[in-house]
Amino acid sequence: MRKLFCLFLFFITALVQAQKPEKLSSSEIYSEIEKLNFLGSVLYVAAHPDDENTKLISYFSNELDARTAYLSLTRGDGGQNLIGPQLRELLGVIRTQELLAARKIDGGEQFFTRANDFGYSKTPEETLNIWNEEEVLKDVVRTIRSFKPDIIINRFDANSAGETHGHHTSSAILSSRAFDLAGKKSAYPMQAEKLRTWQPKKLFFNTSPWFYDSQEAFDAADKSHFLTFDTGVYFPLKGMSNTEIASLSRSQHQSQGFGSTGTRGSAAEYIELLKGEHPKNNKDIFHGINTTWTRVPGGKEIGEILAGVEKNFDFENPAASVPDLVKAYRLIQNLEDQHWREIKSEQIKTIIAASLGLYLEAVAGSSLATPGEEIKLNLEAINRSDIPAELVSIKLSPTGREIPANLSLTNNTPSAEEVNFTIPENINFTSPYWLNEEGSLGMYKVENKDLTGLPETPQELKVEFMVRINDEHIPFERDITYKFNDPVAGETYRPFEVVPAVSVTVGTEVMVFANGAPGKIPVTVKAMKNNISGILEPGKISGWKISPENHIFNTLRKGEELTFTFEVHPPAVQDKVTFNPVAVVNETEYSKTVLQMDYPHIPLQTLVLPNKTQLVKLDIQKRGNLIGYIPGAGDVVPQALEQIGYSVDMVDPAYISASSLAKYDAVVVGIRAYNTVEELRHRQAALFEFVEQGGNLILQYNTSRGLVTEELAPYKLQLSRDRVTDENAEVSFLAPNHPILNTPNKITSKDFERWVQERGLYFPDRWGKEFTPILAMNDKGETSKKGSLLVAPYGKGNFIYTGLSFFREFPAGVPGAFRLFANMISLGKNKPAPSKDNHNSN
Numbered sequence: 001m002r003k004l005f006c007l008f009l010f011f012i013t014a015l016v017q018a019q020k021p022e023k024l025s026s027s028e029i030y031s032e033i034e035k036l037n038f039l040g041s042v043l044y045v046a047a048h049p050d051d052e053n054t055k056l057i058s059y060f061s062n063e064l065d066a067r068t069a070y071l072s073l074t075r076g077d078g079g080q081n082l083i084g085p086q087l088r089e090l091l092g093v094i095r096t097q098e099l100l101a102a103r104k105i106d107g108g109e110q111f112f113t114r115a116n117d118f119g120y121s122k123t124p125e126e127t128l129n130i131w132n133e134e135e136v137l138k139d140v141v142r143t144i145r146s147f148k149p150d151i152i153i154n155r156f157d158a159n160s161a162g163e164t165h166g167h168h169t170s171s172a173i174l175s176s177r178a179f180d181l182a183g184k185k186s187a188y189p190m191q192a193e194k195l196r197t198w199q200p201k202k203l204f205f206n207t208s209p210w211f212y213d214s215q216e217a218f219d220a221a222d223k224s225h226f227l228t229f230d231t232g233v234y235f236p237l238k239g240m241s242n243t244e245i246a247s248l249s250r251s252q253h254q255s256q257g258f259g260s261t262g263t264r265g266s267a268a269e270y271i272e273l274l275k276g277e278h279p280k281n282n283k284d285i286f287h288g289i290n291t292t293w294t295r296v297p298g299g300k301e302i303g304e305i306l307a308g309v310e311k312n313f314d315f316e317n318p319a320a321s322v323p324d325l326v327k328a329y330r331l332i333q334n335l336e337d338q339h340w341r342e343i344k345s346e347q348i349k350t351i352i353a354a355s356l357g358l359y360l361e362a363v364a365g366s367s368l369a370t371p372g373e374e375i376k377l378n379l380e381a382i383n384r385s386d387i388p389a390e391l392v393s394i395k396l397s398p399t400g401r402e403i404p405a406n407l408s409l410t411n412n413t414p415s416a417e418e419v420n421f422t423i424p425e426n427i428n429f430t431s432p433y434w435l436n437e438e439g440s441l442g443m444y445k446v447e448n449k450d451l452t453g454l455p456e457t458p459q460e461l462k463v464e465f466m467v468r469i470n471d472e473h474i475p476f477e478r479d480i481t482y483k484f485n486d487p488v489a490g491e492t493y494r495p496f497e498v499v500p501a502v503s504v505t506v507g508t509e510v511m512v513f514a515n516g517a518p519g520k521i522p523v524t525v526k527a528m529k530n531n532i533s534g535i536l537e538p539g540k541i542s543g544w545k546i547s548p549e550n551h552i553f554n555t556l557r558k559g560e561e562l563t564f565t566f567e568v569h570p571p572a573v574q575d576k577v578t579f580n581p582v583a584v585v586n587e588t589e590y591s592k593t594v595l596q597m598d599y600p601h602i603p604l605q606t607l608v609l610p611n612k613t614q615l616v617k618l619d620i621q622k623r624g625n626l627i628g629y630i631p632g633a634g635d636v637v638p639q640a641l642e643q644i645g646y647s648v649d650m651v652d653p654a655y656i657s658a659s660s661l662a663k664y665d666a667v668v669v670g671i672r673a674y675n676t677v678e679e680l681r682h683r684q685a686a687l688f689e690f691v692e693q694g695g696n697l698i699l700q701y702n703t704s705r706g707l708v709t710e711e712l713a714p715y716k717l718q719l720s721r722d723r724v725t726d727e728n729a730e731v732s733f734l735a736p737n738h739p740i741l742n743t744p745n746k747i748t749s750k751d752f753e754r755w756v757q758e759r760g761l762y763f764p765d766r767w768g769k770e771f772t773p774i775l776a777m778n779d780k781g782e783t784s785k786k787g788s789l790l791v792a793p794y795g796k797g798n799f800i801y802t803g804l805s806f807f808r809e810f811p812a813g814v815p816g817a818f819r820l821f822a823n824m825i826s827l828g829k830n831k832p833a834p835s836k837d838n839h840n841s842n
């Protein structure tokens with residue numbers, strides 16, 4: 001047995017500090033004052049990170065000064081990752097942070113629903129079936145009721161079913177329905193009572209020539225219901241055009257490779273009115289909506305004061321505005337409208353602090369701590385203006401402990417204090433809240449409804465600095481953070497995280513037992529605080545023998561880890577079970593793993609996740625032994641083949657020749673190799689010669705566009721966009737007697753049970769008569785697709801093309817996928833492979 005699919009602790013040095021506190025310049029303060037004086041809001045709705053039109057988001061936020069938010073129904077978990085190995089939920093965490101990084105640049109806010117991006121979907125019917133339609137709709141209504149937008153803009157067209165991703169169309173359908181429901185008390189009444197109902201005024205669709213057959217068709221379209229904006233406006237305060245900001249924002253989607261170069265000059269954007277009163281003026285999106293302070297009862301006087309602040313703003317001395325800002329702050333506290341009171345209080349506090357050069361910070365002595373632990377906090381407070389201010393007290397949340405300070409903050413005089421802070425025993429871990437519980441394919445599970453929709457888990461540990469300015473007590477809240485000096489990067493900030501006292505990590509996500517031989521599984525125990533002693537138990541699994549009964553660990557220091565090995569004896573029958581060892585420390589059980597992901601463009605991410613290792617006992621025979629693997633865009637197929645006892649060499653495409661490959665029983669080409677490996681263009685002749693002389697060549701899926709060569713096969717073979725997304729779609733056998741379905745493993749319908757995510761993608765739809773199509777399958781309502789597995793003899797060997805998603809099935813330990821792949825490799829190899837000792841664990 002070999003261990004594989006290693007859980008990664010992925011680190012690269014973060015030179016850009018995504019976590020640094022914001023320090024506003026005069027021009028930035030002025031922009032914030034403009035936003036303080038605008039009381040309108042826009043919500044943009046789509047399905048994925050990257051769907052959003054950053055030109056429009058930045059335009060509404062920076063040109064119109066509106067509160068602007070993007071509601072992405074999913075976190076983009078189902079896509080590819082161009083910057084690292086993380087996929088699925090972990091990729092969703094990265095993309096969440098990329099959206100937050102984008103919003104930091106374009107000035108928007110960010111929300112989500114509990115919908116999981118489960119992968120490609122052809123129709124909204126399928127999407128809404130896999131998502132819980134009612135629950136996702138409820139989440140969209142929740143976002144509308146809490147953000148309270150005047151305007152909603154859909155990225156996609158609700159009537160485009162079949163023309164784009166089913167998630168896209170669904171986002172427009174749900175947004176439109178939520179627009180009608182959010183204002184009704186009868187819709188989700190408990191939610192309505194808590195958040196109050198809210199009726200947005202207008203619903204638009206962000207149309208563009210892309211949604212028409214051609215530019216000409218778009219030009220000719222009736223635009224009487226369109227509004228047009230020039231999103232190429234220039235902002236002297238920022239020294240950038242709106243389109244340049246939009247590109248910087250878009251370039252945060254690094255995991256998708258969406259780097260974007262800024263453009264300058266006019267750039268028209270169109271929105272089409274779907275619901276609500278038609279604006280008389282086709283440029284004024286807020287026509288008919290009061291966006292001044294007078295929209296709030298009691299706001300008139302505040303508006304007058306703040307109009308003066310904006311008019312008389314002194315860029316050399318922003319502190320001159322503070323007396324009037326404090327006057328306005330006091331009036332804002334008296335507003336009865338809770339929604340605007342909270343929003344405007346936060347905005348004006350940011351402006352007051354920045355105008356004073358008031359810097360407040362709470363830094364912990366380490367980046368990680370555990371419940372019940374006492375930490376040291378370094379508090380810093382400094383006023384860099386002539387306006388008198390006093391630090392009255394410091395309050396620690398959530399304990400509520402108050403420490404009197406009564407410290408006068410005179411101009412540019414630093415003050416610092418160290419306090420001890422005991423983290424409450426019952427505090428939640430800071431890990432992403434939507435990953436705390438196991439969800440379904442289409443939905444995340446969130447126990448705490450108050451968190452639903454939030455982009456990330458809010459920090460519960462906070463410090464409130466109560467500062468008196470002009471006789472007004474103003475509380476400034478700061479999250480506890482962590483910083484250190486990096487010799488290369490200098491001052492470096494990290495999020496402060498609460499994690500369990502012990503992390504338990506299983507060294508493999510899937511372990512396959514291809515014969516009766518035992519295997520060894522490494523399990524690592526890591527102390528997240530000092531002086532950890534206890535025992536590690538493997539847990540009992542019916543039919544499986546795991547030894548020893550436990551391992552003992554003693555007085556581990558914080559950060560110290562020990563790796564133990566369990567020997568596993570599989571049962572005689574084919575089986576698939578979950579292995580979840582537990583560390584017991586002071587009668588408390590720990591079974592979760594603490595994992596970190598560090599990328600320069602986002603804050604360091606610390607996750608607390610359940611172990612989900614699968615143990616798979618396979619009934620599998622194989623022929624042939626040595627495999628050459630030509631890597632493509634990246635997959636774990638080579639490690640999976642090693643798990644069932646093959647020896648796998650990675651083959652550098654530059655060195656491919658028929659003679660260098662002659663030693664291999666089969667050559668397997670990684671996913672999308674013909675989309676990503678330019679060199680293969682020149683190596684097809686050598687690969688075909690290898691087949692001619694008796695080898696098996698197996699090509700996995702490639703996308704139909706952007707191939708480095710049209711000659712994928714020695715015969716005619718044309719890829720299409722045919723895919724079968726239903727992982728349970730029925731599979732029928734077109735060539736039931738073909739050896740690939742019979743030797744050495746008899747493949748039956750049972751082998752197509754419990755597949756994950758999909759059957760396969762980009763199947764060929766045309767092929768030469770030399771090919772034998774082996775399988776037929778299709779999604780509901782579609783014609784039968786016969787190109788998922790094609791075999792053709794060539795010379796003494798065999799050429800095989802398959803769009804089946806082995807790269808997804810192997811990491812999930814799907815037995816049938818292993819058995820079918822073994823048959824592909826074994827094709828034409830008459831002798832069984834020499835028996836080989838497979839005990840080479842680790």
Ligand SMILES: [Zn+2]
Nearest residue numbers: 047048051165
């Ligand atoms: Zn999308």
